[in-house]
Amino acid sequence: MCGICGCGQTNTTAKLKPVLGQRQHLLKHDHSHNDNHSERLVKVEQDLLSKNNAYAAQNRTYFQQHHIFTLNLVSSPGAGKTTLLVETIKVLKDRFPIAVIEGDQQTERDADRIRATGVPALQINTGRACHLDAHGTGHAVMELGVKDYSLLAIENVGNLVCPSSFDLGEAHKVVVLSVTEGDDKPIKYPDMFHAADLMIINKTDLLPYVDFDEARCIQYARQVNPDIQIIQLSATKGDNFSAWTDWLVENLSPQ
């Protein structure tokens, strides 16, 4: 076998070796590279997401070095992520710097809503993609110039499937589920609830009007992820909102 490119031409190498040596063979290389090469097995054993995971690891290191506490907010469209963020910013913006990265397939609408609160926001339009990835997130962090000791909220594309696989380098994934969506979402979309550290049940003010069993929802979520933390609140009415802001302050302070 050719010792240089691994092709199957045993005799050539053997013949050339004593006369010309390896280097000469490299220069002359008198066999064709276009055909007749035998197939060989190459071991890869690499995660499909290894590239994304490498970027995520870089982001995570950057966040740690700059004491940036990063959350990746995920939900189906319309669960109330942006409203949750707007209300959170109102309560906490005087206590520490906050920055937001908004992911949507199209439009600047969500970033505009965040900017209206006075904190910097950058919109990533993913176009056809249904999730943010770690590479784009890293660029967004640089472009946004996130301050040290910030809370960085990344609002992912509204989608309960795809964003679950793509680590962005965040400290925690937070899944938001609104009571208008149905209490069986955790078992319908188990990957997301399995990947999240915290589930927020939002729009609890609407419970009297919808057929949503909170206890059943929590049971389903724990079935998928026994360690998931759960906070029930209404972002628009403010019910139990302090449980969420307390959680943030508590998790931010060790940074």
Place this chain on the structure above:
Amino acid sequence: MHELSLLENVRGILEDHALKQNFRRVTKVTLEIGKLSCVEPEALRFGFDVVMKDSLAENAELIIAELAGLGVCRQCQQQIEMETLYDPCGYCGSSLVTVIQGSEMRIKDLIVI
């Protein structure tokens, strides 16, 4: 359809390995996909030819080996086979089960020229 993004990652990994391991064409790709991963093998098969077109793996054969889902019950410590992420323990009925296998999505090996 994040399967398309995943397949673009596969193509990138193949290109990296082609440089490192000196090959120019891939004729077969074997993936290991865990039963509890969020990937639909049929969607991977559907997108594979499209994403690999005009690449070093154009017309390559795709083999998907499925890995079973396995978990350990936190209550009774038994190992159980899992079909979904929310399967309760088959021995004691507890829902506190930690997944130990089945979330994998990886490229196992390639046949190259």
